[in-house]
Amino acid sequence: MIQQRKNGQINIVLHDQYVDAEKEVSPDPFFTEPFRHIDRKFSSFIGLDHFKRTIKEIYAIKVINEKRIQQGLTCEKQVLHMLFKGNPGTGKTTVARKLAELYFEMNLLSKGHFVEAERADLVGEYIGQTAQKTRALIQKSLGGILFIDEAYSLARGGEKDFGKEAIDTLVAHMENQQHNFVLILAGYPYEMDNFLQLNPGLESRFPFRLEFKDFAIDQLFEIAKQMFLDREYDLTIEAEWKLRSILLQERQKFHNHFSNARFVRNLIEQSIRNQSIRLLCEEKFSPTDLIQITNTDIQIPNNTLKK
């Protein structure tokens, strides 16, 4: 309540805003000191808010469990197996690699190495070979992360295919060795959903199921700017506009097949090559020239026309 004196009269003004302004705004707990190292670890990743929050939850549970143990309280060790669903270039592999490092730093994994595998690394050609290959891969992954890309390819050949044996072996070990390694199955959303439907019971064994969403145009633009900056290049205003319009146009054109941040990376690498050619032909070598990317340099990379 505020009193204002106007023309000799006293007016009482009720204004919620004043009351709010006086109140202390409490900070979002996910962005406070205990989580700084996680923010730092993933600082080069634009977006991915849900993923970052999930990792902070895992960290919080880990620390609090240690405190509970000190007090003689019971607590369950976390099972960290994960499912990653997302379109091409949304960061699934890069993020998983970083996660292995972070889990090691957080003492959640004893080695923190990253083993990337695909169907051929697990599935054999004759009876008995698949279980052996899969077991060997798990053995190699102990203390780290086993990342299986395009996981649905394991179910490709149907009931009689050895892929099923690989899935069964994985399931057995993800339970037996649940605290010794982290299994991440990754793939494109539609194919992953089909795969999980065909293998009921699989999804529920993964406590963390994360979706990697397509990036918005602003995020793609930010990723591009960041990538140029990391390589010590700067864009002219015209180059920025051209970049934005290419991103809009390509994302619309390729929709679900658009390769998100990978497209951006290819585009900036192509643009840097174009700039080198231009500078060499024009014999321009001043520091500004060497840094500046102009709109003529910004081009769609030839090798990614389909994505």
Ligand SMILES: Nc1ncnc2c1ncn2[C@@H]1O[C@H](COP(=O)(O)OP(=O)(O)OP(=O)(O)O)[C@@H](O)[C@H]1O
């Ligand atoms: N959030 C992000 N911010 C900045 N760069 C990113 C982000 N996500 C991915 N990238 C970059 O995009 C490129 C492709 O990422 P990555 O290979 O991890 O995607 P992916 O989801 O595994 O793709 P695919 O499904 O095709 O295997 C990498 O260079 C990576 O550094």
Ligand SMILES: [Mg+2]
């Ligand atoms: Mg990948």
